Amino acid sequence: MKILYEDPSLLVVDKPAGLPVLPDGWEQDSKYLVRLLEEQYGRIFIVHRLDKITSGVMVFARDAETHRALNIQFETHEAQKTYHAILEGNPKWEEKTVKYPLRANVGHKHRTVVDDKNGKPSETRLRVIKRYPEAALVEAKPMTGRTHQIRVHAYALGHPLVEDVLYGAHDQYGIPHPMLHAQTLSFIHPATNERVKFSAPHPTDFDEALKIIGAEF
Numbered sequence: 001m002k003i004l005y006e007d008p009s010l011l012v013v014d015k016p017a018g019l020p021v022l023p024d025g026w027e028q029d030s031k032y033l034v035r036l037l038e039e040q041y042g043r044i045f046i047v048h049r050l051d052k053i054t055s056g057v058m059v060f061a062r063d064a065e066t067h068r069a070l071n072i073q074f075e076t077h078e079a080q081k082t083y084h085a086i087l088e089g090n091p092k093w094e095e096k097t098v099k100y101p102l103r104a105n106v107g108h109k110h111r112t113v114v115d116d117k118n119g120k121p122s123e124t125r126l127r128v129i130k131r132y133p134e135a136a137l138v139e140a141k142p143m144t145g146r147t148h149q150i151r152v153h154a155y156a157l158g159h160p161l162v163e164d165v166l167y168g169a170h171d172q173y174g175i176p177h178p179m180l181h182a183q184t185l186s187f188i189h190p191a192t193n194e195r196v197k198f199s200a201p202h203p204t205d206f207d208e209a210l211k212i213i214g215a216e217f
Helices: 033-041 066-074 148-154 204-212
Strands: 002-006 008-016 055-061 079-087 095-098 103-106 109-114 122-131 134-141 181-188 195-199
Touching: 008 033, 033 055, 055 066, 055 195, 079 148, 079 204, 095 204, 103 148, 103 195, 134 148, 148 204
Parallel strands: 055 181
Antiparallel strands: 002 008, 008 055, 079 134, 079 181, 095 122, 103 109, 122 134, 181 195
């Protein structure tokens, strides 16, 4: 875990993949991000979540007032998030806006599903960054914040994240987890009223995955 920025109001971190934000299941003694941060910084407030498999930029508030202000920005979509994802296959589009409604926590695997009747409105904007023989590096901008949103929208298009077997991907590369990385996060700093932007480079395993699927560096 790397600290990208800190001040009296905010804590911005680069979360590693594989580390849950909160306790994972019944293993209360296992490591999780909030526990590690509070051991060093004292009480923090969760503003948004990243899946356990997802790496990248997260912001935490360090007081209740900042927490309220950031929550409003995330609820009104004033906070802007950009992810990088590696998708199976070769999309026929260069850019795509996906608006399938989603319903979370379905079945014993707690999957999110497309549900035209009972799903919540959801929107993800996708753009191909680079193509490989059997995969594509894609920029994803979620305009809403549903559970597993990018993963499910990609699956619904027929291009699940590489190695995301929960959502229909083939286990073919030996990559340890689905490749989804929170690349940038932008919001209005509640104390200064100025827009700030934080970025996290691809982690090593993400770049290794690109090499495995045929990237040239």
